[in-house]
Amino acid sequence: MAQQTPTSNSVKALRARGDQVWARMPKCNAEFFRLTYGALVVQLVEDCDDIKEVNDKLLxxxxxxxxxxxxxxxxKSNQREPCKSFEETCEVVGRVxxxxxxxxxxDVRNWNEDKSRCSLVFPENPLNENVELPPGKNFLYSNIICGAxxxxxxxxxxxxxxxxxxxxxxxDDTNEIGITFVSRLQAEMDDQYKES
Incomplete structure (x- = not known):
């Protein structure tokens, strides 16, 4: 899988595009968003038998x-052309x-040698404010982001x-989400267009 490493100019362009898109997006009240999400998670914890089930439902x-x-x-993102590689796709996800x-x-970091695995690292997670997790459990409070x-x-x-x-x-000192490329999927066509 031949990959092209994003240049510092392309990273700057993606950052600028991310800032432009963020400025144009309608905003909801951050506190309301966090409280609503927190209430959803609390309800899941009450309804589910164990934390693994809560993590799975959030995902x-x-x-x-x-x-x-x-x-x-x-x-809305001005993404005019498809990304040419998995690496470019991850840069667009992280920065835009x-x-x-x-x-x-x-930030997109920690690429492995064949560029099939990386990490998205972000110091601040807007979902995490005013949240305390129960001790000793592998609770993935932001697993909904991984699923998205x-x-x-x-x-x-x-x-x-x-x-x-x-x-x-x-x-932990930061928030980090890992992404591992598994395969390219085939686009499904309507039955009338499939070759027999």
Whole structure:
């Protein structure tokens, strides 16, 4: 898989585009957003048998969100051409999509040798403010973000694994989400257009 490394000029251009899109996006009250999300998580904790089930439900909800927000992203982000590589796609996710939907930029780091795995690192997570996790549990409070990334990338035909590596709520120094490329998906065509 031949990949082209983003230049500092392309990173600057993506940052500028992220800032422009963020400035144009309608905003909701951040406190209301966090309280609503927190209430959703509390309800899931009350309804589910264990934390793993809560984590799975948050991931699933995120996938559903991601499959829907990709259209808004493509319509409002000035992403005129498809990304040429998985690496470029991850740069756009971290620098434009994160800014557009969360108001923060994520640095894309820790690429492996064949450019099939990276991390999105962001010091501030808008979901985490005023939140305390129960001690001793592997609770992935922001797993909904992982799901949204996975759902959005599946809509543009990337099968990926997305997972939480670090979370400031669990005492880490930053927030880090890992993305691993699994395969390219085939676009499904309507039966009338499929070759027999």
């Amino acid at each position: 699933s909800m995120g996938v559903s969100i991601g499959t829907r927000i990709i259209d808004e992203f493509l319509a 999509a994160f800014k557009m939907f969360l108001g923060v930029e994520a 990334i996975r759902g959005a990338l599946e809509q543009i035909l990337y099968k990926v694994d997305v997972y939480c590596i670090k979370d400031t709520l669990r005492g």
